[in-house]
Amino acid sequence: MPAITTQDKHLTVLNLFTTDAPEKQDTLIQEMTKIVQAAAYEGWMSSTVHSGVDSPGTANLIQWRSSVDLENRYAGEEFKHRxxxxxxxxxTSIRLLQNEIVHTVTHPSLGGVVDVDPQRDDYTAITVFGVAQExxxxxxxxxxxxxxxxxxVPGFRSLSVFKGLRARGVEGAFVVLYSQWESKEAYDAYRGLPESEQSPDRQxxxxxxxxxxxxxxxxxxRVVLTRSADA
Known part of the structure; x- marks a missing residue:
């Protein structure tokens, strides 16, 4: 089972796709499933496909041994021409984000481990922040x-901070927050907490x-599919 951790030094890639209709999201997931189930690329470690909830789209969290292995995949005829x-x-948009995991925090019951698994039914939020390089x-x-x-916080499961290294489809530097929650209600309650009720540090x-x-x-x-090279 794939896990997000600062201990591993492999490359974490987050491929984000948006579309304009639910039926196109279904097609995206079908196409991603074909690729993940057949994956046998040199240096590929795992892929976890996420289905969009608030807006149509998908996210694919992919672990690679190194950036060299990923660039070899990008240079391949299959990737370029199919x-x-x-x-x-x-x-409607494609962003291929290469990242380093720099910080994680979990609910105490998870023992510090950030698993990505469809069996857990996490409500997952992914936020991409653009920022000046400096x-x-x-x-x-x-x-x-x-x-x-x-x-x-009630309903919290985990949060991870990704440092953006390089990207296709994104201009400039970026940082990603990847968080897992028990439910939409728990996530919305945290996000929507009035400023007057937030701690001074959070404000x-x-x-x-x-x-x-x-x-x-x-x-x-929601995570819908995961597969690892050693599975």
Whole structure:
């Protein structure tokens, strides 16, 4: 089972696809499922497909041994002449994000392990923050510190901070928040907590995040498929 951890030094890729209709999301998932089930690429470790909830789209969390292995995949004839054209026909945007996992926090019951598994039925939120290159490290620090008391929030399961390394379909530096929740209600309650009821530390951190980011894009998902190379 794939896990998100700062201990492993492999490359974490997050491929985000948006589309304009639920039926196109279904087609996206079908095409991704074909690729994941047949995957045998050199250096490929795992893929976990997420189905969009709030907006039509998909997310594929992929673990690679190294960026060299990934670039070899991108350079392949199959990727260039079949995979990209197929997805291009049914999507409104494609973002291929390469990342390093820099911070994780979990509910105490999970023992510090961030698993990604359809059997858990997590309500997953993925937010991509655009940021100036010179502000990326500060944003990571603020986002990490801001979450120190999140483990006690009702319905919280895990949160991970990804440092963006490079990307296709995204201009400039970026940081990703990947969080897992028991339900939509729990996530919405945390996100919608009035500022007057937030801790002073959270208020300060939220204000600094607003100052630092240049763009924010978010969607929520359910995990529908996962497969590892050693499975």
């Amino acid at each position: 995979t990209l054209p197929v997805f291009g026909e049914i999507t 502000d990326q490290d500060e944003l990571i620090e603020v986002l990490s510190v801001k979450q120190e008391d999140i483990a006690s 300060k951190a939220e204000a600094r995040v607003r100052d630092l980011v240049t763009s924010v894009d978010s969607n929520t998902y």
